[in-house]
Amino acid sequence: MPPVNTFPLQLRFGDEDSYGHVNNVRFLQFLEDARVHLMSAPRPGGSFMDLIDPDHYTLVGRQEIEYRAPLNFSTRPAGVDVWITAVGGSSFDLGYAVRDSVEAEDSTTTAIAATTMVLVSRSTGRPVRLADAQKAMLLSWQGPAVPFRRSRGK
Amino acid sequence: MPPVNTFPLQLRFGDEDSYGHVNNVRFLQFLEDARVHLMSAPRPGGSFMDLIDPDHYTLVGRQEIEYRAPLNFSTRPAGVDVWITAVGGSSFDLGYAVRDSVEAEDSTTTAIAATTMVLVSRSTGRPVRLADAQKAMLLSWQGPAVPFRRSRGK
Amino acid sequence: MPPVNTFPLQLRFGDEDSYGHVNNVRFLQFLEDARVHLMSAPRPGGSFMDLIDPDHYTLVGRQEIEYRAPLNFSTRPAGVDVWITAVGGSSFDLGYAVRDSVEAEDSTTTAIAATTMVLVSRSTGRPVRLADAQKAMLLSWQGPAVPFRRSRGK
Amino acid sequence: MPPVNTFPLQLRFGDEDSYGHVNNVRFLQFLEDARVHLMSAPRPGGSFMDLIDPDHYTLVGRQEIEYRAPLNFSTRPAGVDVWITAVGGSSFDLGYAVRDSVEAEDSTTTAIAATTMVLVSRSTGRPVRLADAQKAMLLSWQGPAVPFRRSRGK
Numbered sequence: 001m002p003p004v005n006t007f008p009l010q011l012r013f014g015d016e017d018s019y020g021h022v023n024n025v026r027f028l029q030f031l032e033d034a035r036v037h038l039m040s041a042p043r044p045g046g047s048f049m050d051l052i053d054p055d056h057y058t059l060v061g062r063q064e065i066e067y068r069a070p071l072n073f074s075t076r077p078a079g080v081d082v083w084i085t086a087v088g089g090s091s092f093d094l095g096y097a098v099r100d101s102v103e104a105e106d107s108t109t110t111a112i113a114a115t116t117m118v119l120v121s122r123s124t125g126r127p128v129r130l131a132d133a134q135k136a137m138l139l140s141w142q143g144p145a146v147p148f149r150r151s152r153g154k
Numbered sequence: 155m156p157p158v159n160t161f162p163l164q165l166r167f168g169d170e171d172s173y174g175h176v177n178n179v180r181f182l183q184f185l186e187d188a189r190v191h192l193m194s195a196p197r198p199g200g201s202f203m204d205l206i207d208p209d210h211y212t213l214v215g216r217q218e219i220e221y222r223a224p225l226n227f228s229t230r231p232a233g234v235d236v237w238i239t240a241v242g243g244s245s246f247d248l249g250y251a252v253r254d255s256v257e258a259e260d261s262t263t264t265a266i267a268a269t270t271m272v273l274v275s276r277s278t279g280r281p282v283r284l285a286d287a288q289k290a291m292l293l294s295w296q297g298p299a300v301p302f303r304r305s306r307g308k
Numbered sequence: 309m310p311p312v313n314t315f316p317l318q319l320r321f322g323d324e325d326s327y328g329h330v331n332n333v334r335f336l337q338f339l340e341d342a343r344v345h346l347m348s349a350p351r352p353g354g355s356f357m358d359l360i361d362p363d364h365y366t367l368v369g370r371q372e373i374e375y376r377a378p379l380n381f382s383t384r385p386a387g388v389d390v391w392i393t394a395v396g397g398s399s400f401d402l403g404y405a406v407r408d409s410v411e412a413e414d415s416t417t418t419a420i421a422a423t424t425m426v427l428v429s430r431s432t433g434r435p436v437r438l439a440d441a442q443k444a445m446l447l448s449w450q451g452p453a454v455p456f457r458r459s460r461g462k
Numbered sequence: 463m464p465p466v467n468t469f470p471l472q473l474r475f476g477d478e479d480s481y482g483h484v485n486n487v488r489f490l491q492f493l494e495d496a497r498v499h500l501m502s503a504p505r506p507g508g509s510f511m512d513l514i515d516p517d518h519y520t521l522v523g524r525q526e527i528e529y530r531a532p533l534n535f536s537t538r539p540a541g542v543d544v545w546i547t548a549v550g551g552s553s554f555d556l557g558y559a560v561r562d563s564v565e566a567e568d569s570t571t572t573a574i575a576a577t578t579m580v581l582v583s584r585s586t587g588r589p590v591r592l593a594d595a596q597k598a599m600l601l602s603w604q605g606p607a608v609p610f611r612r613s614r615g616k
Contacts, residue, residue: 010472013498014333014491016326018381023322024214025182029476032179036475040537060178062304064218073326075502116304150216150270152306164318167344168337168487170480172535177476183322190321194383227480229348332522333494336487368486370612372526424612458524458578460614 004143005041007034008077008102015073022071027111028063031096034080035115038094043137051134058117061091065113066148069100077102078110083143090127091118092138095146114146158297159195161188162231162256169227176225181265182217185250188234189269192248197291205288212271215245219267220302223254231256232264237297244281245272246292249300268300312451313349315342316385316410323381330379335419336371339404342388343423346402351445359442366425369399373421374456377408385410386418391451398435399426400446403454422454466605467503469496470539470564477535484533489573490525493558496542497577500556505599513596520579523553527575528610531562539564540572545605552589553580554600557608576608 009030017023039048039058052058071078079102086093094115099107121128130138163184171177193202193212206212225232233256240247248269253261275282284292317338325331347356347366360366379386387410394401402423407415429436438446471492479485501510501520514520533540541564548555556577561569583590592600 012491012495014325014331014494017322018324018326018328019211020326023186024217025179025186025322028179028182029474032177032476033474037537057173060221062218062220063178064216064306066216067214075499114306148306152218152268152302166337166341168340168479168485171476172478172480172482174480179476183320186322187320191383229345327519331494332525333487333490336490340485340487365481368529370526370528371486372524372614374524375522422614456614460526460576460610 004081004083005038005141006102007037007080007082009033009080009098010077011073011075013073020072022073022110024067027065027067027071027098027113030078030080030098031063031065031082031094031113031115034082034096035094035117038082038141045133048134048137051131051137052119055122056119056128057122059120060115061118062116063113064146064148065111066150067111069108069110071098071100071110074100079103079107084138084141085114085143085145087130087135087138087142090129091116092130093117095143112146112148114148158235158237159192159295160256161191161234161236163187163234163252164231165227165229167227174226176227176264178221181219181221181225181252181267184232184234184252185217185219185236185248185267185269188236188250189248189271192236192295199287202288202291205285205291206273209276210273210282211276213274214269215272216270217267218300218302219265220304221265223262223264225252225254225264228254233257233261238292238295239268239297239299241284241289241292241296244283245270246284247271249297266300266302268302312389312391313346313449314410315345315388315390317341317388317406318385319381319383321381328380330381330418332375335373335375335379335406335421338386338388338406339371339373339390339402339421339423342390342404343402343425346390346449353441356442356445359439359445360427363430364427364436365430367428368423369426370424371421372454372456373419374458375419377416377418379406379408379418382408387411387415392446392449393422393451393453395438395443395446395450398437399424400438401425403451420454420456422456466543466545467500467603468564469499469542469544471495471542471560472539473535473537475535482534484535484572486529489527489529489533489560489575492540492542492560493525493527493544493556493575493577496544496558497556497579500544500603507595510596510599513593513599514581517584518581518590519584521582522577523580524578525575526608526610527573528612529573531570531572533560533562533572536562541565541569546600546603547576547605547607549592549597549600549604552591553578554592555579557605574608574610576610
């Protein structure tokens with residue numbers, strides 16, 4: 001499996017706001033669905049979700065997104081590239097690129113983004129350590145750092 | 155006017171997802187509405203929006219958010235604090251804190267966030283310089299840097 | 309308490325779609341939140357929700373909406389009038405009017421709507437009978453039939 | 463082309479609410495997207511949207527939906543059947559069935575619905591008559607009446 005997975009994203013008419021472009025908030029929903037599809041994708045031995053203890057779940061700790069170009073509603077699918085950028089003790093980082101077409105070779109990258117997910121215990125509410133099998137699967141999806149251009153702000 | 159403005163946010167039942175908490179994506183919508191209310195607030199001489207040339211508009215260049223605690227739907231309003239953290243030539247940065255109650259003195263901060271807005275010309279699609287009156291109004295809302303704890307990811 | 313309850317609705321910038329009006333789908337969310345606030349409103353002896361057995365819950369069986377006039381985003385609250393139109397054995401019907409302002413005496417009704425809610429058992433998945441105390445509270449909110457103009461379609 | 467068109471619907475994780483089912487409001491968004499795809503589908507001589515005068519647009523006049531069974535998020539597509547039930551002078555009615563799988567032969571119908579669309583002039587804000595070519599295309603999609611079970615409420 002290549003380090004980058006591409007998720008074909010069906011846009012919805014209601015994703016656009018009154019400016020006539022896909023609303024900035026919706027991009028975060030696209031990241032969520034690309035992530036959910038990656039975590040649920042069947043793999044030998046089960047999906048990443050299958051590897052998670054019933055008492056554990058993943059929550060979003062942090063997100064960052066840089067908007068590069070407007071995205072417009074189309075009945076043809078957009079595409080979200082998703083990959084892993086880092087694996088820590090109880091957390092991991094994902095990188096994303098939202099492209100205006102999943103098919104076109106000359107698609108435009110409309111946003112790049114990063115998410116930190118944390119594995120947490122329902123019982124204690126505290127972070128728990130990723131198991132070796134989880135780390136191995138995440139590392140099989142590892143790709144480059146997200147090429148953010150803008151500084152972190154002041 | 156104090157440097158930090160607080161926006162009373164009416165939560166919606168549908169803001170929660172199947173995990174039983176307000177969905178991570180919705181927090182970005184809360185930032186948007188806090189920002190829109192700040193930019194539209196009546197001021198002597200007009201709102202910030204009134205100061206914008208009809209050929210110009212503001213777009214979101216970048217966002218960053220750190221989730222601190224789960225937020226749950228309530229019929230009582232949450233609160234979003236919003237302020238300015240930096241003013242540049244054609245852009246400005248906002249800081250936010252999303253709190254679980256706009257009224258309670260001991261409210262919990264559920265997320266902190268930052269947005270970079272860019273002033274752009276419709277005609278050219280290029281950034282344009284903020285006018286002095288715009289900068290002055292933005293600076294009247296200036297507050298501290300957003301106290302992000304998590305590093306930018308790798 | 310008067311037969312009609314009015315819910316002040318905080319609009320969100322993202323409620324508008326690319327036609328520059330509040331999207332037709334969002335009106336249904338406004339009904340949901342007016343309903344949730346009514347069902348959660350404190351009453352002597354508890355809210356309607358407090359009267360519901362932990363094994364029971366209400367689900368939406370049917371909805372109908374007639375759009376009368378466009379609604380636009382505003383930082384001032386819209387208003388949703390909500391009342392009961394009928395109480396049956398295990399279901400009840402609500403009527404709604406979505407108005408463009410909760411305050412203005414000459415507000416415009418932008419939509420009228422009706423919802424049928426059904427009380428259901430989690431254990432059996434089957435409808436269960438409303439208790440007398442539930443019926444009495446619902447009847448205290450009873451108002452007129454929803455004045456739909458359009459026929460049911462062919 | 464058969465009288466009923468089926469739209470493969472990509473569900474989103476955020477379509478579910480805290481009850482753990484797709485939220486009742488989202489079903490209306492699914493209708494909107496099925497309708498938009500039908501109206502934009504390429505046909506000999508152009509799509510239905512291509513036949514609309516630039517001064518004209520369609521707006522939603524009325525909607526009705528009956529919920530039949532819960533729908534759950536899945537990474538496999540749901541399906542929306544969409545067809546025309548009636549064509550009038552300046553309006554037309556659509557019927558829909560939302561099924562839990564676009565592929566499975568034994569899919570479950572989770573909701574059925576109807577929408578009345580009205581062709582309106584931007585200049586006058588008044589309804590305008592459908593052209594013969596528009597009526598002909600709509601009639602090519604004609605199917606049965608929507609088999610609503612519940613009465614219209616009181």
